[in-house]
Amino acid sequence: MLLNEPHPLEVKVLTRRYKYPQQDPIWLEQYVADEGYDAIRKALTMQPEEIIEEVKKSSLRGRGGAGFPTGLKWSFVDRKSPKPKYIVVNGDEGEPGTCKDRIIMGHEPHRLIEGCLIAGRAIGSNRGWVYIRGEYREYIDIMDRAIQEAYDKGYLGDNVLGSGWAFHLSTHTGAGSYECGEESALLESLEGKRGNPRLKPPFPATSGAFQAPTIVNNVETYSAVPEIILKGGEWFAGLGTPRNGGTRLVCLSGHLNKPGVYEVPLGMNMMTLINEVGGGVWKGRKLKAVIPGGSSSPILRAEECDIPADYDSLAKAGSMLGSGATVVLDETADIVKVLARLMAFYAHESCGWCIPCREGTTWLKKIMARLDEGVGTKRDIDMVDQLAQGMMGRTFCALGDAAAMPAMSYVRKFREEFEAKIQSAQVFMPAPQTQPLVVL
Amino acid sequence: MTFSPELEAKFAKMIQNYPPGRQKGALIPMLLFAQDEVGSMTPELIDEVSKRLKVNRVEIEEVIGYYTMLTREPRGKHHVQICTNVSCMLTGGEELYQHACKKLGIGNKQKTADGQFSLEEVECLGACSWAPAMMVDYDFHFNVTPEKLDGLIESLKKTQ
Secondary structure (H helix, E strand, O other), X not given: OOOOOOOOOOOOOOOOOOOXXXXXXXXXXXXXXXXXXXXXXXXXXXXXXXXXXXXXXXXXXXXXXXOOEHHHHHXXXXXXXXXXXXXXXXXXXXXXXXXXXXXXXXXXXXXXXHHHHHHHHHHOOOEEEEEEOOOOHHHHHHHHHXXXXXXXXXXXXXXXXXXXXXXXXXXXXXXXXXXXXXXXXXXXXXXXXXXXXXXXXXXXXXXXXXXOOEEEEEXXXXXXXXXXXXXXXXXXXXXXXXXXXXXXXEEEEEOEOOOEEEEEEOOEEHHHHHHHHOOOEHHHOOEEEEEEOEOOOOOEEHHHOOXXXXXHHXXXXXXXXXXXXXXXXXXXXXXXXXXXXXXXXXXXXXXXXOXXXXXXXXXXXXXXXXXXXXXXXXXXXXXXXXXXXXXXXXXXXOHHXXXXXXXHHHHHHOHXXXXXXXXXXXXXXXXXXXXXXXXX | OOOOHHHHHHHHHHHOOOOOOOXXXXXXXXXXXXXXXXXXXXXXXXXXXXXXXXXXXXXXXXXXXXXXXXXXXXXXXXXXXXXXXXXXXXXXXXXXHHHHHHHHOOXXXXXXXXXXXXXXXEOOOOOHHHOOOEEEOOEEEOOOOHHHHHHHHHHHHHOO
């Protein structure tokens, strides 16, 4: 039900084994029959440095949101440290608009396991966890079954494929928290605590899970690794644009004719993505705006969308590729309402650990609710912008920025809509109110 | 207190997944799986988990207060969760939620008088490409319309 019909413009790398319309997971037998676990066999013959070098060559960048170069992240781990080293998979997928990790875990769990094995080999680890959000019980069960299959056939365990190297993997469920998608909060949650972020540095590569060197990557990032080892880093890099290697899973949602999860090369033009792959804006309407990388990314007006969708081009356009979630808004979409809803979300999900985020998101929610109800003032519009500027870069983790970035961009790019909402409400407002109209 | 044999087996295995002396790592999975069986975070359950993982009760209370899936109030037999975040909102999630409120006659985080259904407006369920989405217990439902929701509720009522 979740897999959509392949589109001719898709480039199938991570999804190459998917046999649409097969919707059931690809279990071990089917996986192994099609080069499955060949990459770890190859990696076992390589030196750890060679594996990291290959990943660096691929210009693979983190698919969870920040887009940090994966090979570089792995190279920060001190393999000679006497402490154990850990692999952590971030499958907490919670960024509004994002729904790709579930496709990988639900359809090809062994690809993720193989990616973890290769990462484990590269940093000299013997243990990994797949952290999956609590709502994804279905995928936790699929991952558990796949992990058991891998143990039974000797791909996991004390002696991986007879190499004498031990690697253990298990799932770990979250219990409902957006903040736990932030890597240090995720590690706190893995240790059985509230998901409050840690002060950085030290980064997880130095002191992560249980105070040991740890690499945390997104599900999709690990899943790209087997292909890189099999076919080479240069091949993978060549699929995308310079410094933005490979393909990515893009989650198209919102006002589209054919929303879905597609695999496209990095650097595909945003308008091609919307009009060709996504089937165009629904109901024959015009495009108003695009949220290009999940709810935290600054919005783009329709006229700004004729750009390649990769990390660097979107950064240049003042936005970000984020988690690959592309939300499309048609001409009838109410920008003020969208922002009000997003601010309510961030206020709900702020962990309350640091003040600029806890207070900032709550005030943004209140002011946006006022503007959305039509009882705000022009001063409120400026206040949203100023408040958000005050939050930027002043919080423990990126959640504060994640709330501030959309707030600033929506207000700056669609100011006329905010003003129109105030004016249209005032037509029905007989006299200035001395009491607030909404109790917040 | 004891849990079902399946859950006991699961817990025994789960504790092995964390480094020696760091079995507290199993806390959140353990609480969630135990809640699925018991219904809510009862004082007995907290005591039991506290004993098994050698974790102070107050540390468990801290965790329960943080994670939205953990609840002290027992939910309905079927817990209906409707997403109204951006992708769902754009495709009718809010209307769907309002419809569910009317259909069940309850509001956010409330339970029907017969205890059969509880309702919650939730944040992103990670089903944005198939919006509007909802979850009933652990089952996802995609591209939900008010009619589809009515049908689902009726069929759940019948299977009791």
